[in-house]
Amino acid sequence: MQEKILKNLNRNYFIKLGQILIKIIKLFIFILIFSSMVVWISDNPGNVEITLSNYFVQTNMLGITFVLILIVIFTLLISGLFGTIKNFPKTFKLNRKAKYLLLANESLDRLAENILLGDSEKIEKETRKVRKYLKNDFFSVFMLFNNCLINNDLKGAQQYLSILQTLPHNKYVIDRASVILLYKSKKTEDAKKLLLKLCEAKPQDLWFHEKLSKIYALERDWKKAFKLINNVRNISDDLQDYKAQLLVLSGGKSTDAINLSNNSILVVDETIKYYLNESNIKKASEIIDKTWDKLMYLDLIKTFMISNVKQEKEKLMRYKLISKVLRKKMKANSNETKLALAYASSVASIWGESQSYLDKIDKDEWDERMIELFKNISKEIKGLKISEPKRLFVTQPKWTCSVCKFQDNKWSLICANCNSINSILWPKSSKLPRNNSELFNELLQNPLRHLPKMKS
The missing domain is CATH 1.25.40 (Serine Threonine Protein Phosphatase 5, Tetratricopeptide repeat)
Incomplete structure (x- = not known):
């Protein structure tokens, strides 16, 4: 469908050029006819006398009427021709803009597909195309920043973050990206300092409080972790579970915790x-x-x-x-x-x-x-025997990390393998795994919505 539209746009462009050429040809034909009429008037004098620039023309009423009509037509034709030539650059830009918009839509479709497939090379390629077609620096640079994080290219991510910081507006998103990069770079202390400032500036922002709470949880400072998450309203069910567990780990009453989750x-x-x-x-x-x-x-x-x-x-x-x-x-x-x-x-x-x-x-x-x-x-019970099974007995189920699939015999709030928080699940439980990594939890909560939610 989009290919047909692009073909139509190209065809319209050539049609416009053809229309200009046709008008020029019409102009020459009109001049030829006009010249012929002037000759005819000269050869057929009448009662109407016209003196113009020392030239004397004598004709009848039919001739002068015909001349006036030709002058009006000539004026309209010249006006239309100049209007078409004048508007040609604007028409060209509009056609190119429409063409780029369609190409950008195609690139966005492929970008969404490659995000789901996890093809980072094609993600970068399509992102650069979107930037070329739409001139959207913030979205494109953010996507390139994200792609570097996925590839663990922290140096590249830092470069794109520096570019993001020079762009106007979107400070909230840049703050979140800065926290993610610090956390990904294992600069926990720097991330904590930044989060402390951001939590103070935005006392009801769930995202910043959650991330700072999880840093305290990694340090086993359960009370501070609970206090931070407890200060925020309207949290998700997952965070409600996390909050209840922190309350128990920090020495709070389990009866209060079970009311939370x-x-x-x-x-x-x-x-x-x-x-x-x-x-x-x-x-x-x-x-x-x-x-x-x-x-x-x-x-x-x-x-x-x-x-x-x-x-x-x-x-x-x-x-x-x-x-x-x-x-x-x-x-x-x-x-x-x-x-x-x-x-x-x-x-x-x-x-x-x-x-x-x-x-x-x-x-x-x-x-x-x-x-x-x-x-x-x-x-x-003496004499009790077990029938021979059709296959070997399996090992008993173990606690499993929904992020890295690490298995353990006991529950822990923090995965011993990947340090994910609140990701250890019992496999027989009906609670669905969250299936998120630290990176994708921050950036890809919805595969088709890359930008974090904007806040004022």
């Missing part, structure tokens, strides 16, 4: 412990009831069954409570719920029931946790 396994686990320490077993079971479907974390059941147990008979009482909660959640494909029931009944020493729940899990879907529990049950 019950999506965090850390917060839910600490809240269960709190109610068990308060001997409020029913409340602890209600917490599991509200959160189990989305968390699916076996250690929550372990905490409920063994934390602060004062007497052995208390285990049976806890099992009765938790089994009511989990049975109504047990589905045909809910292996985590079946495993949780099997584990809870084994803690309560109800071995037959534990084996029954374990047998409901397809042997081909067993992992190391099922094997370990089976071994414990087999010690209590």
